[in-house]
Amino acid sequence: MQPNNFFALRRWQFYLQKHFTDSFRFYLMALLTVFGLMTAIPIFFILTSSAFGRLSNLAPFYYIGLFFGGLLFTSWSFNELGHKEKGVDFLMLPASKFEKFITIFLVSTIGFFLLYHLSFYTSYKIIDSARVAKYGQHIVNDYSFLDDPKEKIYIYYAYMALQAVFLLGATYYHKYSFIKTVLSLFIFILGLYIINAIFILFLFGNEGDFWKSSMPFVMVNKLEMTAPNSWHPTLYVIPEWLQKSYLFAAKFLIAPTLWTIAYFRLQDKEI
Incomplete structure (x- = not known):
């Protein structure tokens, strides 16, 4: 290996060439x-x-393909580590852990994202041609993926966060990574919900079972008695500055943090 054990462009080029030669068919x-x-x-x-x-x-097909296809594809990252012989070959290749990680990262994030949209656009053109041939009409463009409304862009923030979760999961689970990561994510979310429920019960009590209609760490819909057998809902929401902090973290911090943890997890990997 060259003296620079972190990143060397020429060495990375050789590793990229080997990686795509080995994985092109897949x-x-x-x-x-x-x-x-x-x-x-x-x-x-x-x-x-x-x-x-x-x-x-067609929009449901687009989003199902993006999330299910992208997360399943990401869960196959570092699949070599699930087999001793392939894992030894992967770890012993004359390239740094960073070069190996950045290769998988680029393929599973940017590579998949670009090729998926190119594939969907090509698919849309073929489907449109089929409709013209059958009915003499083009598909009506009544759906804007980003600007109608602009809130749709948050779907992509959610995708990147989940993609980072599954990339991290791929560094922990090398066999059945997709299923195990889904299960781990479910347990994590359930744990957050239970912690939130306990926290709210301590603050507000359990009158009216309002904790069932709360959004964890964001808002509480409390039912307050205004008259005998009469309940009135009162909504408690976290301060605006905290909402903006949550939003900033969801947009710009969660995915990079998980990607970084995944890299250091790979750094510690042994066979």
Whole structure:
């Protein structure tokens, strides 16, 4: 290995070349599978019925493919470490842990994101052509992915945060990583909910079971008795500055923090 054990551009280029040579068939099959499903299912419904006349009809396929496909693809990162022989080969390759991590990171985040949207656009054009051939009409563009409304962009913040969770999970679980990460995420969310419920019960008590209609660490919908057998809901919300802090963390801190933890987790990996 070259004297620079953290990052050397030439060495990284050699590792990239080896990585794509070894994984090209897998990446191609994954891309074709996603593309085939996104294309074949809508075309089938177009040919058998008048469905999918609007772009909004395709939006669920877009988001399901983005989240399920992207998170499943990310969960296969560092899959070599689940097998002793492949794991030894992966760790012993003359490239730094950072170069190996940044390669997987770029492929599973930027690479998948770009190729997925290229694939979806190509799929949309084929589906549109099929509709024109069947009905003589183009798909009506009634759905804007980012600007109508602008809040849709938060879907992408959520995707990046989840992608970071599954990349971190891939450094912990090398077999059945997707299922194990989903289970771990569920347990984590359930734990937060229980902690929030206990915290709120200590503050407000359990009158009216209002804790069931609260958003953890954000708001509480308390039912207060205004008259005998009469309850009036009162909404308690955290201060605006704390809301903005939550929003900033969700947009800019959660994903980079988890990516960083995943890198250091890989640094400590042994076979």
